[in-house]
Amino acid sequence: MQGEPALPADFQTLPYANPDAPQGGTVRYCVFGNFDNLNPVIVRGALTTARGIWFDKEFGNLVFEPLMQRSPDEPFTMYGLIAKTIETDEKRSFVEFQLDPAAKFSDGTPITPEDMLFTVRMLREYGRPLYANWLRPAVKIEKVGDHGIRFTFDETADRETPLLIAGLPVLPEHAFDEKTFEQTTLKPVIGSGPYVIADVRPGQEITYEKNPDYWAKDLPIRKGMFNYDKIVIDYYRDTNAQFEAFKKGNCHVYPEGDPNHWRTAYDFPAVRDGRVVKESFESGAPANMLGFVFNTRREIFADRKVRKALSMLFDFEWANKNLYYGAYKRTGSFFQSSELSALGRPASDKEKALLKPFAGDVDPDVMDGSYAPVVTDGSGSDRKVLRAALKAFQEAGYELKGRRLVGPGGKPLSFEILVQSPEQAKMAEAYKSTLSRLGIAVGTRLIDDSQYQARKDSFDFDMIIGAYSASLSPGAEQVYRWGSKSNDINGSFNYAGASDPAIDALINKIVTARSREDFVAAVRAYDRVLISGYYVVPLFHLPEQRLARWSFIQHPEKTALYGYQLPAFWRADAGKN
Template identity: 70%
Template sequence: MPLRSRLFTACLPLAAGVIALCLGGGAAGPARAAPAHAIAILGEPALPAGFDHLPYVDPDAPQGGVMRYGVYGTFDNLNPVIVKSALTTARGLWLDREFGNLVFEPLMQRSVDEPFTMYGLLAETVETDPDRSYVEFQLNPKAKFSDGEPVRPEDVLFTVDMLRQYGRPIYANWLRPAVKIEKVGEHGVRFTFDDTADRETPLLIAGLPVLPEHAFDRAQFGDTTLKPVIGSGPYVIADVQPGQRITYKKNPDYWGKDLPIKRGLDNYDEISIDYFRDANAQFEAFKKGLFYVYLEGNPRHWQTAYDFPAAGDGRVVKESFQTKTPVGMRAFVFNTRRKVFSDVQVRKALSLLFDFEWANANLYYGAYKRTESFFEGSELSSIGKPASDREKQLLAPYADELEPDVMAGTYHPAISDGSGSDRTLLREAVNELKAAGYDFKGRQMVGPDGAPLGFEIMVQTAEEERIASAYQRTLARIGVAVSIRQPDDATYQQRKQDFDYDMLLFTYYASLSPGVEQVGRWGSSSKDAPGSFNYAGVGDPGVDALIAKMVTATTREEFVDTVRAYDRLLISGHYVVPLFNIGEQWLARWSFIRHPDVTPITGYYLPAFWRDPKAQ
């Protein structure tokens, strides 16, 4: 493949060997392709040019009223893209899993009913070539920020510059292949990539926010702020009560309200998000109608807590939603940066002693299923499937890291007798630890250096403490000393960002199109990057190689085999103690909050909900 990293004389590099931002055209680039309304990771977009609306919205949804959400935690910042805000930014501003992009908007909007397809939003069209050596966006001439200023190519260039300097590590990964960015004509922006680009790169670039250059101070961009920020999205920030509440009001002059990609969305006049430091207080507020949607994930709570009057008389509705995507991996995460967890054999031994059967029966009414794969419940999972010839070829260089049952597809997490003290598993764990050089000294398990084997589990909520306590009791039976700490939320977030913990609980959400985001979770480059999601501290060349292969696959078959191979390598590494999943989504809502009849493959989609006008 020809070298694509040549910088043109019209470009001024910001840093040697990093990037060039160009305000004018340069020498001829790659051959042009036809501009399109959308771009898919593999194959063609599901919706044709000129589509009327997304299939999972009601294009005639009523408009108006107030939506109130309640979330657990706190916030101290309104700039969602900087490292300092990685875990304490206000919800809803940008790239929010539940609430969408209320203030900032991407060049293109992702469909939640396809594995990975982007449709035009700020960008009216997208253009790329079969090699995906470049991507060019033509901005919609009608696009405006909330203060009436137009969205310009210069704003895209500014955004890239700021993300490179101050953004979270994930954005640096997305932008790394872009060696030249230039303004093309009045409304165009072209990104030219080097040989490290892959099929996903143009879609990731399309998902970047566009920030207004005129509304930010370059010198202070990396600092947290509580001053309301300006974006191009459907809402503006109306009120900020730090750590307690943020209120958004719909912009009556929102530029994109008539776009097909926006029909049936952004249905409220006002959105308020209240923060709670206590989970019980959060639910009590929902019961009283202080906010209107409660996202449930606890079977015990789901079965026992909805005995209040509003749930009994139908004013509060409980609903289940089916999905067609991986359920995600909820797990205890070993911080392998810590000496105690640096040995995979120790991690394997400790993983044997989470008694799922006891916890499920005694804490959760038997409602959970044990999670086994990082892509549980989808074709991407390796569980129950022997490694294919392509997988074996991909994994051959890392054969020493792989467990035979994982390769054979027969691996399952340990199954106990449900007693909370399964002697067979206790004995197996002790034997694994002895093989790693550990042994009993009195009633304590001690290491080769004579130090007792013990660690701290950092938890965020009372429910996390509950399940950690169950794990703690079983580990104590073989002399492993475990303490549990629940710091205040600000301390928790800071320690999490700085990787200052032994073990914590985390959910790795998964999709049908895993890609470069895996670098931020498991890649070597993110291991020591503050604010990354590599909580386990993984730095494995095999993991890196499979992520690289994953994002360059050209067929669905090749992609599936690569992800399954990747799944096998992560499972064999015993970086986490898998917990459990429900297999569906649970949501409770006040009955005046309605939603479309169609559910996308990812499950409920809150931005498509609306408030019944009769209940305004």
């Protein structure tokens, strides 16, 4: 997208991989939840698809692979995988991939342009909305020679479009039945990746075994990666049982996101004698945006003034001290802790020019860089903050009548927070406690994964706790999260129901930026509009990644820009289970 790749054309291995890593052995992962589907690209079962098959940022793409592999060490760079070469023009009006003649699926069937044509058809007709959005600019897709496939784009394409196409999975036409493609399945799928699905215990466990004939095992992009012979992912419905499995050695790696747990739960024999290691990793990526998401399709949240007032009432200081031992930092930006964030930065001249047509969309304090989320005294009932929030509600036409906050139509303000785990319920209860002090009635509802997915996909909620992954390379995926086009598409990530011309215009500026300077200005302006929209009550983030592992699981010395990469880990005692 911008500049040159970090690695030369003749690179031999990735900087964060160990090409001499021992090969073999079994790794066991443990995850919270359930699964009832093995097709990762369809809308159904989006939240209950088995982990690791495809598009898994933690475990990697074990079964399906893209045409080109994104590097977690660079924001905007991809390297060839199934595609041996890529060609495009200055205008990015087309992209042509020549497939590696050696590329094949795990059953030995060669990968052909026909497989890519089939993939495009399935993704457009039955895939998640994200894929249809990526493919929308492609007006012509054709086979070129024996191994080539060419995508021709219309005027809606941008500079990122070829990269999005390069990131699509390649599905085997011979292994799928088009008539049943959109249905969930527990039949092991076939892909071109380093592993095959060896065993499935629905809802409990999925086992992957390395394909000894994996076609790409000697490519530089794969050396030192995917080092285990077998990967087992166990599912747990209870986080306590999940951690007990780790303590007993039935799970070998435990990514830790709970600072309270990190502080108090690791005083057991295996930690004391060194068999279990606790580690922290630095990441150069922006912190993810975790927060209470307003469904602005609901009348109660349609008014930005109401959302702003509600955003003032999460007492981070109390929650951080009493629930999390002070381990978290408050999140205020959608690109927190990076050069893309608008926090603490006055708008540049370039940003002001971009925002000029939308002057009313950005609050003055967000524009001049003085904005920060409300800071309380940590008491859980900061009267100064409560008075300020009440004043904000009054500006929106609300008033306190007795012990209830009542809207312009005389209706008391009340809503429900939908949650899917006990940890989310804990956050919701902390928020609920403060809201109740202003006479706002809030209910919390904990439901199972399947129900939660169905209600989230159809936007059947008042408020949820959402997590928006952040990166140094935001692009077309933002349409799917915040763009007007995704506002009414079931299954999209536009949970908030955002539909704002300013957002749409700035996403377009991001994806068409030609220089780094223009790109940064566009993202910061975009950040200012999202912050000022109060679509989310920002929660918090950890300043580092935390991981516990059994000592026989080891990793390279170098950490990628985006943090540790589990596919680069290995067993020191390879050959043992």
